[in-house]
Amino acid sequence: MAQASIGDSEFDRGTAITLREPGVYDAQLSPGWTIMNVANGGYLLALMGRALGDALPHSDPFAVSAHYLTPSTPGPAVVRTVTVRTGRTLSTGQASLFQTAEDGREVERLRVIASYGELDALPDDVRTAAKPPAIPPLERCVGTDVGPPPPGDFSMLDRLAMRIDPATVGWAVGAPSGQGDMRAWFEFADGRDPDPYSLLLTVDALPPTSFDLGLKGWTPTVELTTHIRSRPAPGPLRVAITTRNLAGGFLEEDAEVWDSADRLVAQSRQLARAPRE
Template sequence: MTQALHDGPVPRATPATIGNSEFDRDTRVERQEPGQYAVDLSAGWSVGGAVNGGYLLAVMGRALADALPYPDPFTITAHYLTAAQPGPAVIRTDRAQAGRTLAAGSASLVQRDAYGTEVERLRVLASYGDLAALPDDVRTSAEPPPMPPPGTCLGARDDPNHDPATAPPIAGRLDLRLDPATVGWAAGAPSGRGEIRAWFALADGRDLDPLALLLAVDALPPTAFELGLTGWVPTVELTVHVRCRPAPGPVRIALTTRNLAGGFLEEDAEVWDGADRLVAQSRQLARVRL
C-alpha cells in the first residue's frame, strides 16, 4: 500500500496561503535557501516563558508546506527536545521521494543559546497531501462532544481574577470558551476525570485552516488540571491527524486523559467543526511535574 502511494509524477501544489492575521504573521517563514528557512518566534504565543508547542508545530507546518509539493498536513509528529524561546530560529527541512497523492518530509528547528551554540528545539516528521482532493465519504462511530453553546461557556472575561497584564501572552490571541462541566480545577474542585472541553477560535477572527488546527490541539489548559495537578505539563511528543478543512467559525475541542503513570500522561484530542465533522485528531505524551 505504501509503495502505491509513492509512485508516479507529482504535481506542484500551492503552499499554504499566508494572510495578514496575527497568526499568519507570526508563523511566517522566510526561505533562505532550498530546505532552510528563517523564522522569528513570537513571544505572543508563549506560556511561562516558553513558546507553545502547538504554535511551534504550526510554524514547522508552514515551512513543510513550502518545501513539499502538496499543501496540507495529513499527519505530523513532533518530538520536543528542549524548550523553544521567543526570537530567531532556523528550520531545516528534508524531503523524501514523493508520489501521486502524498509527500513525506522531516524538519528540525534550532536556536542559538546564550553562548552561541546551536540547540535543536524540536524535530518533525510529516506526510502532506491535498485535503481538497479527498472523497466526501464518511463512515464513523465518533460523535461530537456534548457542549453548551459558546455564549454559556466560560472565557477569560468570566474569571474575576483575570488580569491581562499577568496572563500568559498566548491567552490574548485565543478565544477559548470552556465547558463549565470541565473547569472544576479553576475553583479548586477538580473532577478527577481528566477531561477538558472548549470552543476554540483565534481572537482576531481569522478562520481556521489545517495549520491553525495544529495550534488548536495544544491550546487548551492541560487535562492534568482536572486530575488535581497544577504544575507545568511539557509535551514530549505530539502527533496530529488532519482529516479535512474546517468550516468557518469556532471548533469544539475535547481533550481526555485516561492514564497517568510514572510521571507521564497521554492526552487525546478531537476537533469538530460547525458542520459536525471530525476535522482533526491528536495524541500527545506529556511529562507531569509534580
C-alpha cells in the same frame, strides 16, 4: 475591528517563515504565543507545518509527528527541512527547528516528520462512530478569565477566544473533577477562520487536562502527533481532550477537533510530563 483573514492575522504573522535557501527557513518565534515564557507546542507545530508545506510538493498536512527536545523561547530560529519521499498523492518530509544558545551553540529544539497531501482531493465518503462533544452553547460556557489569574506568563491566551465547558472548568475555582477532561469552543481573538495549519495549534491550545486531575504547573509536551482529516469550515471549533492514564510522571492527551459543520477535522495524541508540584 475588522475580522482578520487567513493569511493576514496575528497567527499568520507569528508563524511566518522566510526562505533563506532551498530547504532552509528563517523564523522569528513570537512572544505572543508563549505559556510560562516558553513557546507553545502547537504554535511551534504550526510554524514547522508551514515550512514543510512550502518545501514539499503537496500543500496540506495529513499526519504530523513532533518530538520536543528542548524548550523554545521567543526570538530568532532556523528551520531545516529534508524531503524524504514524494509520490502522486502523498509526500513525506522531515524538519528540525534550531535556536542559538547563549554560548553560541546551535541547539535543536524539536524535530518533525510529516506526510502531506491535498485535502480538497479526498473522497467525500465518511463512515464513523465518532460524535461531536456535548458542549453547552457558546454563551453558556466560561472564558479563560474565570477564577484568579494564573501565576506566570500566559500570553497566548490573549490571542484566543476560548469558552470552556463549565463541567471541565472546576479546577479554576479549586474544584477539579478528577476526570482528566477538557472541552471548549475555540476561535482566534481577531476572528480569523480556521485552516489546516491552525488546527496544528488548536490541538494543543486548551488548558492541560492535568488541571482537571487536580495538578498545577507546567505540563511540557514530549511528543505530539496530529492527523488533519478535513479542511475546516468557517466558524468556531469544538475541542475535546481527555487523559485516561497518568503513570510514572507522564500522561497522554487525546484530542478531537470538530468544525461548525459537525465534521471531525483533526485528531491528536500527545505524551506530556506531569506537573511537578
